[in-house]
Structure formats: C-alpha cells, structure tokens
Amino acid sequence: MNYFPCFINLDNKKVLFVGAGKIAVRKIFFLIKMNAQIIVVSRKISNNLIKLHREKKIDWIDTNFFENQLKKIFLVIVATDNNSLNKYIYEKTKQKKILVNVVDDRSKCTFIFPSxxxxxxxxxxxxxxxxxxxxxxxxxxxxxxxxPMNLGKSALLAQKWRSHVKLKFKKSIYRRHFWEKIFEGMFVNHVLNGNFKKAIKVLNNEIKRKKVIKGEISLVGAGPGDGGLLTLKGLQVIQKADVVLYDNLVSSEILSLIRKDAKKIYVGKEAKKLCISQEEINLILIKMAKKGKKVVRLKGGDPFIFGRGGEELEVAKKFKINFQVIPGITSAIGVSSYAGIPLTHRNYSSGIIIINGCKKNEIEGKQNWKSISRLKNYTIVIYMPRLQSTYIFDELKANDYPLDMPIALIEQGTTLNQKTVIGIFKNLKSLLFLMKSPTLLILGKVVSLSKNLSWFKSDTNQNSLL
Structure with missing residues (x-):
C-alpha cells in the first residue's frame, strides 16, 4: 500500500493552489467546506473564483509562483500544465516537508485525493x-x-446522545452493542423519513431499558476457499463479532474481513499435528459468550458438514447461550463446481454420497462400503482422503467398485492454487501421492464431464490421466 488512508483536519490550515483551472476549482470548492484557508497563485482566475475572492472565502495572489509563498503552508495543490514549474514546486515542497499534490502526476505527489x-x-x-x-x-x-442522501443526520443526532449512552454503559463493548442495535433498528428509518421525534423516542426507550447484555455464539460457514463464496449474512455476522475462533481451512482473504479490533483465536485442526481439542474450543466459546461477547465460530465449508458444529451447539444449549447458524458452501458443492463436475446429472448420476475420508473409527467414519460400491450411478465425494487412501481403495475394490470409474482429485479447490487431477479408480493410491492437503476426491461417471465443463482457469493446469 503506497498511500496510508487518513482523514486530516484542515480547519484554519493554509492550503496553496498553484494554478486555477477546472480541476483546481473543483478542489477549491470542496476544501472550502473543510474550512481551509485557500490561497490561489495564478495570473488568471475564473469568474467563480473571483466571486469567492470578493466574498473573502479565498485569497488570490495575482503573480507567478515564488518559493517564499510556501511559508506557513500546510498543503500544496499544483494544477498547471508547465512540467518544469510542477517539478520545481514538487522539489521545494519536498525539501520543506510540505504535503504536495501535482494534479495528474502521481510521481510528484506525497498525497492524493480519493474519490x-x-x-x-x-x-x-x-x-x-x-x-x-x-x-x-x-x-x-x-x-x-x-x-441514502440524509444518512448523515443519523450520525449528527446520535452524537448528541453519546454522553448519555456513555453514562449508562460504562464498558465500550456494551456501548458498541447498544449503537449496533440502534443503527440496525427503526431509529435510522425514522431519521430518513424526517421523523426526528420518533427517532429520539427510540433512543430514549433503549437507554431506559434494563441493561441486559447477553452473549451469543454464531456458527459461520466460510465456504471452500474463494472469499467471494462467503455468504452476505456470514460477512455481516463476522464484522459484528467481538471474538472469532477460526479453523485452518479459513482463507486469509476471509480473515481480513473480520473487524480489526475483534479478538482472533486460531483453533485450527490439521491432521497429525498438535492442535487444540474440541473440549477446549467448547470452553472458550462458552467463556467468551458468558462475558456478553458476540462470538463467531468460523469454519471452512459448512459448519454442519464434518465441522462439529452440532457438538458445539449442544454445549451452547446446555449453558443456555443464544446461538445461530449461518450455513456455508460445503467443499463438495463448491470445489466440484469450480472443477466443472456436476454432482448430479440425469444421464450420469442420480444422487450423492458424502464421506469423511480421514476417519475410520468414529461413527462418521464407519462406512457400509458394500452398499456404497453397489451405487454405481451415484457420485461419491470423499473429504480428506489422503491419510486413509489405502483403506478407502481396498474397501471399495473388495466390494467390486469398477476399476475404470472416473475419479477427480482436487487440491485447494476454488482458490487460485486449485489443482485438478483426473484419472480412474484403479490408480487412486498413486494419484493421491501427487496431491497435497486439503484434497477432495470425487468418484463417479460425472467426472468425465469435467473436460468439457471445466471453467475456472487457475494458474495450475488440469491434468487428465483418463
């Protein structure tokens, strides 16, 4: 980031304009609103500026630019078509450590005007x-x-009540929750409709209300990787969170959307690596919610698809904590779509079976491979198959699953690093050695459609071994 975004108070600050063309005039009119002291250096100025000069809203120096004009100047805006003069002013302001903007020449700007x-x-x-x-x-x-054009009136009205709210709510977290409730409710609607008395009544009622700040837990599905697949409601919830507990599979793109002052706690789970236990995660969720905080449990994919979301909500229910679930796009749906593989197709597949491939002993890992192998017109999607690849292959093969059935292995699906390998079931174990985690395995006739339907062009090319 070349320019640090910041708002500067220009009240009674001297701002020098060298040149008085159309661009300069637009900026002058804007900076007058900021109560800046405008000084214009130019041989000629427009009728608009002459009027401002007569009204003593700007000062006009009817001469060429001289270095001594920079004395006690806070900002300089250069708007001339004389390149040598522009360069000269830029160098002089740099020497004197004065902020300068040379219009349409970014190389000679120490600050720029945003839209x-x-x-x-x-x-x-x-x-x-x-x-x-x-x-x-x-x-x-x-x-x-x-x-809305008059949205700012809500802020002006709220400003008058800030001291009252501060007296009522001593802790900043409670004040923030109060204002979030106000700005999301009827208060803003009344202001936008010009019903200021009703808006003030809403404020009064909320301030007088008995102070009960309840914590809550929100399970939010972050989707399979692409930040654009996060739902709108998911985005709204994580931006209101006081605390976010996030997994290993949540992308940095989505983590960057969390409020800057929110507490972020990494509770990622990676195979064969030391990680925080589910019991510890449950304790953190309850502890934070009991403190009146808005807690988000942010998970890759969907919270209820191999995400242990149900277990966490059972604990929340036990401790009488309010909770909600914001579904996410699970990997089976998102990754297959980005690989051009329709999970169902009336000519190829009449259903879907989703399996957790890294489990062998828990309930979700005890598969009826015999029944699964018979469903040759179904698409089988296996999450995290690498660790149990031999077991998965042996079980399916032992139950006569077709050795020539098309399969797809997709690594880091929906991201720019997506890698797709297409092959047949017979070569499953050798193909898995080519992949890194996280990997999704898709088995079924629909995989053969990927060659024609693949649309997501990542930097990593698709490899086909069919």
Whole structure:
C-alpha cells in the first residue's frame, strides 16, 4: 500500500493552489467546506473564483509562483500544465516537508485525493492509489447508490446522545452493542423519513431499558476457499463479532474481513499435528459468550458438514447461550463446481454420497462400503482422503467398485492454487501421492464431464490421466 488512508483536519490550515483551472476549482470548492484557508497563485482566475475572492472565502495572489509563498503552508495543490514549474514546486515542497499534490502526476505527489462519497458528517473515501481512476469512480458510484442522501443526520443526532449512552454503559463493548442495535433498528428509518421525534423516542426507550447484555455464539460457514463464496449474512455476522475462533481451512482473504479490533483465536485442526481439542474450543466459546461477547465460530465449508458444529451447539444449549447458524458452501458443492463436475446429472448420476475420508473409527467414519460400491450411478465425494487412501481403495475394490470409474482429485479447490487431477479408480493410491492437503476426491461417471465443463482457469493446469 503506497498511500496510508487518513482523514486530516484542515480547519484554519493554509492550503496553496498553484494554478486555477477546472480541476483546481473543483478542489477549491470542496476544501472550502473543510474550512481551509485557500490561497490561489495564478495570473488568471475564473469568474467563480473571483466571486469567492470578493466574498473573502479565498485569497488570490495575482503573480507567478515564488518559493517564499510556501511559508506557513500546510498543503500544496499544483494544477498547471508547465512540467518544469510542477517539478520545481514538487522539489521545494519536498525539501520543506510540505504535503504536495501535482494534479495528474502521481510521481510528484506525497498525497492524493480519493474519490469521496459525502453524507455529512459521514465521508467514505475510495482510492486505487492513482492506478485505476475509472475503476475507483465505478466503486464510488456503487457506494453512492446504497447510502441514502440524509444518512448523515443519523450520525449528527446520535452524537448528541453519546454522553448519555456513555453514562449508562460504562464498558465500550456494551456501548458498541447498544449503537449496533440502534443503527440496525427503526431509529435510522425514522431519521430518513424526517421523523426526528420518533427517532429520539427510540433512543430514549433503549437507554431506559434494563441493561441486559447477553452473549451469543454464531456458527459461520466460510465456504471452500474463494472469499467471494462467503455468504452476505456470514460477512455481516463476522464484522459484528467481538471474538472469532477460526479453523485452518479459513482463507486469509476471509480473515481480513473480520473487524480489526475483534479478538482472533486460531483453533485450527490439521491432521497429525498438535492442535487444540474440541473440549477446549467448547470452553472458550462458552467463556467468551458468558462475558456478553458476540462470538463467531468460523469454519471452512459448512459448519454442519464434518465441522462439529452440532457438538458445539449442544454445549451452547446446555449453558443456555443464544446461538445461530449461518450455513456455508460445503467443499463438495463448491470445489466440484469450480472443477466443472456436476454432482448430479440425469444421464450420469442420480444422487450423492458424502464421506469423511480421514476417519475410520468414529461413527462418521464407519462406512457400509458394500452398499456404497453397489451405487454405481451415484457420485461419491470423499473429504480428506489422503491419510486413509489405502483403506478407502481396498474397501471399495473388495466390494467390486469398477476399476475404470472416473475419479477427480482436487487440491485447494476454488482458490487460485486449485489443482485438478483426473484419472480412474484403479490408480487412486498413486494419484493421491501427487496431491497435497486439503484434497477432495470425487468418484463417479460425472467426472468425465469435467473436460468439457471445466471453467475456472487457475494458474495450475488440469491434468487428465483418463
């Protein structure tokens, strides 16, 4: 990141404009709103600026630029088409450690202007660091369309009540929960409709309400890897969390979406590696929720598909903790789709069997391989098959599963590092040695469709051994 995003208070700060073209005029009008002291150096200025000068809203120096004009200046905006002059001013401001922006020349900027969405006092700034201004403009337009024009009035009204709320709720976490409830409820709707009396009544009622801050646990499925597959509700919940317990399979892309001040606790589980036990995870969930915190248990895929989500909710229920579940896209669905393999197809497969491949002794690992092997018109999806590859192969083979059945092995599915290997069941064990974890195994006639239906072009090419 080349530019650190920050909001600067320009109240009574001197800002020097060298040049007074259309771009400069737009920025001058904006900075006047910030109560900056505007000084314009230019031989000619537009009628708009002459009017501002007469109204004593800006100062105008009718001359060329001289170095002594930089005295006591906080910011400099250069808007001329004279490249040698622009370079000269840039060098002088650098020497004097004054922030400078040379319009349309990023190499001569120590600060840049973002695209701004203003709903006073709310300001949203968007920037690409000068690399893609058209894209920045498009993003700004999308944000503009989602924020009501008078949204800022909610912030102004809330500001008047902050001291009352602070007296009522001593702890910052309780104040944040209070304001989240306010801004998600009828308060904002009343303000947007101009019903300020009703909005104030909502505030009054909530402040007077008996203070009962209850913790809660949310199980959130993060999906199979691609951050874009996180559900909208999942995103909303993790951005409100006070504490997030996350697994090894949750991508860094999704972890970056968690609120910066939220506590993140890694409780990842990796095969054959020392990791925190399920009992310890349960204790942390209950302990944090009892403190009144919003706790998120963030899991790769879906919480109820080999994610032990049911076990964690049983504990929450026992301790009378409120909970909710936000489903995620499980790997069987997400990874197969990115590999171009439809799990069902009326000409190839009439159903799906999902198996946990790394278990052999627990209930979820005790498979009826004889029955499974007979379902040759079903698609079999096996999670984490590497550790038990010999066992899986031997059981299926012993029950006459077709040795020529197409199979797919997909590593790091839905991510840019996705690797897909297509082969036949006969070669399962040797093919698994080519893969790293996490790997998904798909067996069934539908795998043969991957060659034509594969659409996700990652940097790792698909290998076919059919």
């Amino acid at each position: 701004i969405v203003e709903r006073f006092p709310i300001i949203v700034a968007v920037s690409s660091g000068g690399t893609a201004p058209v894209l920045t403009k498009m993003i700004k337009e999308k944000i503009e369309s989602t924020l």
